[in-house]
Amino acid sequence: MRKLALTALAITGFFITSVKAQQHDDVTKTPPQVVxxxxxxxxxxxxxxxxxxxxxxxxxxxxxxHRHPIPTFAYVIEGEFESTFDGKVYHYKAGDAFYEEPNKLHGSTKNLSKTKPVKLLAVFIGDKGKPFIAPE
Structure with missing residues (x-):
């Protein structure tokens, strides 16, 4: 699994020069931005x-x-949050990276700060055109 995560990050690093911004309506107040x-x-x-x-x-x-129908790799850029995924509670902070298996319930994500945002870069790999998020 670690090799797959490293491969995904290497692939995204290779293609970063063709950055393209888009917005989608999803589960956060600030819509996730596809870069x-x-x-x-x-x-x-x-x-x-x-x-x-x-x-x-x-x-x-x-x-x-919500659920992610395709594999999810993420890196926390800033902040600290609590995530309930597949019935387990996880704590992440800036510098942490994690993987989430497809279609498991992401019960909630909570920004633990009352004053600072949390920012993370999520990388999704799946069939062409398949959505990366589905509200529960």
Whole structure:
């Protein structure tokens, strides 16, 4: 799994030069901003799409339940938050990275600060055109 995470981060780093901003209505007050979408057609990744998404949780914000239909890799850029995923509570802070399996319930995410936002970069890899988030 660590090799897959490193591969995903290497792929996204390679394609960062073609950054493209888009917005989607989702589960946070500040809509997640897609900063890169790239279709992959290599021998091992046929018709797979990589999306890099900047996610911001406002101070004290708590997101409602949702699922990610495709694998999720994330890196915390700033802040500290609590995440309930697949029934377990996790704590993340700036500099942490994590992986979430597809379709498991992301019960909630809570920004633990009342004054500072949380920002994370999420990387999704899945079939072309498949959404990266589905409200519960």
């Amino acid at each position: 890169l979408t790239k279709l992959l057609n290599t021998a091992s990744l046929k018709n797979q799409e990589v999306k890099m998404v900047l996610v911001t949780f406002e101070p004290g914000e708590v997101s409602p339940g």
